Amino acid sequence: MLRTILIILAVCVTAPHTSAAQDLQSLLQSHQRLVAKPSAKTVGVVLDDLASSGLSGTADFLEKWRNKDLWVRKEDGRFFYTAMAEAQLTLLDIDTGQVVGTTSKKHLKQIRPNGGVRKAIASALVQFQLNDPDITRRKAAVDAIARAMTADQLAPLEAAIDNEADADLKAQKMRLAVMLRASFAPTTEARLAAITALSDDISVDTRAVLNQILTTKRHAAVSIPSDLNVATQLMVGKDISSLDAYAMLVDANLAQPRVKASDIVSVLSANIENGRVAGTPVRLLDTIEAREKAYDSLAAAGAAPTRITDAAAQRLIETHVFFDSYSESDIRVTAAAKLALDGIETRVAISHAADLTLDALSLASIYFLAAIGLAVTFGVMGVINMAHGEFIMMGAYTGYVVQLFVPNYTLSIIVALPLAFAVTFAAGVALERLVIRWLYHRPLETLLATFGISIALQQLAKNIFGTQARPLTSPAWLDGAWVINDVIAISYIRIAIFVLAIIFLSLIVWILRKTRLGLEMRAVTQNPGMAASMGINPDRINMLTFGLGSGIAGIAGVAIGLYAKVTSEMGADYIVQSFMTVVVGGVGNVWGTLAGATMIGFLQKGIEWFNPSNTLAAQTYMILFIILFIQFRPKGIVALRGRAAGD
Amino acid sequence: MNTLLELSGVSVSFDGFKAINNLSFQIGEPELRAIIGPNGAGKTTFMDIITGKTKPDEGHVLWGDKATSLLGRSESQIARDGIGRKFQKPTVFEAQTIRENLAMALKGDRGPLDVLFHRKTPAGTSRIETVADEVGLTKDLARPAGELSHGKKQWLEIGMLLAQDPRLLLVDEPAAGMTPAERAHTTDLLRRMALNRAVIVVEHDMEFVRRLDCKVTVLHEGAVLAEGSLDHVTANQDVIDVYLGR
Amino acid sequence: MMKPGFLSQNQSVLWFLATLGMFTLGVTALAEATGTGALSTSFVKTLGKTLCLCLIAIAMDVVWGYCGILSLGHFAFFGIGGYAIGMWLMYARTESIVSESLSAAVIPPTDQEIVEAIGTQIFGVVGSSDFPVIWAFADSLGLQLLMVILVPGLMALVFGWLAFRSRVTGVYLSILTQAMTLALSLYLFQNDSGLRGNNGLSGLQNIPGFDATPQSMISIAFFWASALALGLGYLLFAFVTSGKMGSVVRGIRDDEARVRFLGYHVESYKLFIFTLTAIIAGIAGALYYPQAGIINPAEIAPIASIYLAVWVAIGGRGRLYGAVIGAAFVSLLSSWFTGGGAPDISLGVYTIHWTDWWLVLLGLSFVAVTLFAPKGIGGLFDLLIRKEGSR
Incomplete structure (x- = not known):
């Protein structure tokens, strides 16, 4: 019963666009060159035609095309899927999936779409999968989006909501669309609206979306740059240890690395002369003070890098700022997301x-x-x-x-x-x-x-x-x-x-x-x-x-x-x-x-x-x-x- | 005769049941006093309050020449203050000899270290022998208390109280389970003890009380119903009502 | 301090001390290091450990058999004593190993480096290298020996004060002490307890500073120390349980309220006995574990304290030599059975392996002793003495 409805619906959806082509092969042959040598600029034409054709094998084809599983026969330009059979390739008809024959690799050419094309195909594929008559495939597509959200999924997903017959899946699609909008909607207003809509959902994936928006990066700088969306300024000693703060300064090329205790030991052991290091007998080097003193003498003589004292390190830390900034540059979005997340955390x-x-x-x-x-x-x-x-x-x-x-x-x-x-x-x-x-x-x-x-x-x-x-x-x-x-x-x-x-x-x-x-x-x-x-x-x-x-x-x-x-x-x-x-x-x-x-x-x-x-x-x-x-x-x-x- | 112990306005209740209800009582030193009353009159609770086992909900318990409050003092402190108690059921240490029982009760320091390094003194030994003689247990000094007859256990317990040398003695039904001869002996003992200290005897047996020949307090429903000589209280209509039922 | 007549009034103490002395000399004469070698070093250690168990058994007897407090926590104090001495043993030995390995370095190590290396050695198994606060005195034998006495003593004092103050008695007190033991062993099982979690402390048989001394000699030294401790402990407890103190303590066991109405502050007495026996238990543990070589939280589990009660009950409560007999008899028998020393019994269809069935036998004989011989093995002596007397 459900199946019948779905078929009717599918027919209804595709009816206005009914194309002359009876099967996939003939439709593809009409764009033979564009399919065999696809480019990002031209692939849209093929995809639009495929979309309006309503042919059942389209989704499968797009997947094979993207995954470089589509081959073209050199002699007549027809397209085939293949299966490996010893040295030969078995040719499979792209409409029926029947074995058509076997042939050597040299008679065929593998179609390898470049990254741009593959992206376009994938986007079209999402749309196909989201509209697939088979509900398990639609579900799989929705799950796939939920697992890895990207900006280009938004449009196909939104387009696939209205025609969704299954109520549960429809709700799921709508929810997912809200999440995508929160991250990827083109206008700030749309994103804010989506974030607000998310704020009463305590599920793990919602929190993941909001956390994604609120991803921060840690910086050390002389002063806070105005072009960054700063989340928090860090207090050294409270939010961040002075050891870590100094390490950040070193990473940002704002300070020289400090000489570690183990470095001192290796420098000292490398500079032993007649049982003495820089005049101090080795047996007296059993305290940190004695070692540092000997090392400083070596450094003064140019035999080792100068040691940065605690005081100097402290001065450097005090003259710099440490802060977290959001990767998201729009301050209104981050503020809304933070508010929503705080609300959710309370509910959690x-x-x-x-x-x-x-x-x-x-x-x-x-x-x-x-x-x-x-x-x-x-x-x-x-x-x-x-x-x-x-x-x-x-x-x-x-x-x-x-x-x-x-x-x-x-x-x-x-x-x-x-x-x-x-x-x-x-x-x-x-x-x-x-x-x-x-x-x-x-x-x-x-x-x-x-x-x-x-x-x-x-x-x-x-x-x-x-x-x-x-x-x-x-x-x-x-x-x-x-x-x-x-x-x-x-x-x-x-x-x-x-x-x-x-x-x-x-x-x-x-x-x-x-x-x-x-x-x-x-x-x-x-x-x-x-x-x-x-x-x-x-x-x-x-x-x-x-x-x-x-x-x-x-x-x-x-x-x-x-x-x-x-x-x-x-x-x-x-x-x-x-x-x-x-x-x-x-x-x-x-x-x-x-x-x-x-x-x-x-x-x-x-x-x-x-x-x-x-x-x-x-x-x-x-x-x-x-x-x-x-x-x-x-x-x-x-x-x-x-x-x-x-x- | 000074007031030794005074209870005023004491009440205590268990789960809503008023065991003692606004009770006031006093006893001087020396004095012998008998307390009678029907079952559930609060006799045992009365003794529990004096000895610190039960804390009253309200009221005062004042003790001694300086009228210090006994409330908030522990049982052992109160015992050291000079209040001795004899239980209804004879409770002696059956696994130990009469001598050990008496030695434990003998007046002296009660701290663990004092006791640990305690030495026997001739004075102590002779005091034990005097007490044993007084309660008629001289021949039994080396025997375990568990081997004594019921009556002799009662005497041993009284002997322990004597050894304690208290200023006030609370005695709960001393005559229970005794032969007539033993009763007579017990009456003599109590009267002799009351010559130089206060003794409160709780007893059911009217005959025994009569022989004590002392002031009697009648307790009923946790309060004093009547007080006076035995003849006086037995003539009291309230007392007759309580004992004979309405 | 003691009354001159104390020993003459307690001839059983003299008998016990004489027997213990003879036994010690006998074992010394048969040991590997000092005698014929008829007794192996490991057996000497077993005997030494047994003496320590006898010591804690008499402590248990005083607290339970004399004072009536069925403590199911004294093995915890025993374990704490073991841990306290184990910390020093492990620290000092690791220190000597670490110093040796670091002395080969070109630049001599700093004190801090040595401490860090010791920390890594000791706490590596629980993924840490920092010394917890409780190890603050681990480098000092004197302070750590003080801990053997102080920690069990203070624990017993605080716990006892709380429990006795609120008049928790009888089975409630037993359950409460068992809960205390359980809490302690659960705490020690944690990796961040600071005492190496369930790994416990190990290598305790190696005495720092005596690396060259063979174990056969060390075992005799500890055997003597254990015998001495048992002898002194026996004297101490015999003194405590005799005279007026003994009278009061037994009075508390039989009728606590009566003792209270005699003017004795019962709680102080209980606290005194509880704490004193806990300290002796700690000392026994401190002597036991260097002979055992390893201590871990499983040793402190509530069941150990229950076995302690079993020994004392089987030996005979309320008499010190009874506790010694019980502990020695049951623990040696137990190691004979569980060690596979007892011959299996073949019943045709089923063979009884004593390693499996010993605990069943012990449990049931314990029930039998409780039911039919409440005085334990010590009760047999009474029968003998009575027979002698009637002859």
């Missing part, structure tokens, strides 16, 4: 902040997922489980093993989530029954015993799965990212983790507040004796609570495994942060864990923002901050006060 900064916020949110979700299980075991039960990280790891490996058997990624994740819960729930219950229940009210001992478990589980995972990272592949529909603009983008997997975190938050709150299990859990933790007398079995409740917390760790493991690699040490990477999250947030409170995760996530991203290259430093400072934070709010953000908080 805002977008960056938004992007960072999203990043922080997803990091917070990961911390939350890692810590929420702990919030149950540590926060509600008061049991400290250092093997919690290993439960996360177990969940992730469960996901990995499931993927070994279930090749469909979507299905495998659906299977892995409950299975990971089941596996770590069982592991948690086993740990509670075998170890932890003997150690209630001995928190430090619990901490130690679970350390032992953690060490053993980590090594066990290493023995089974090896030390290299194992992949946990997310389904294809989670690949890619939600792109809001050139700056703000967030991968779907992070959104999924965020959603998972919210689901878990609601689930835990629901279990603790609304279910019988949650009620009994709170009863047992607050007063086990009373709870037992009311018919609640504290053993069973402790077991289930611990299993629940561990099971959540397992699910968190699958989620974290999707986002990071699965290794035997992944749990250890999260355990300290997880405890920090629970402690910072306030123990015994799910909302506190949420607050803690949010704070830590935002804090870490915030610190990374100041020093983006260094995640290690960000983590270091974050931990230091948390240590300080706990000084001032020892009971966390969401603190329980009074006697209920215990002593």
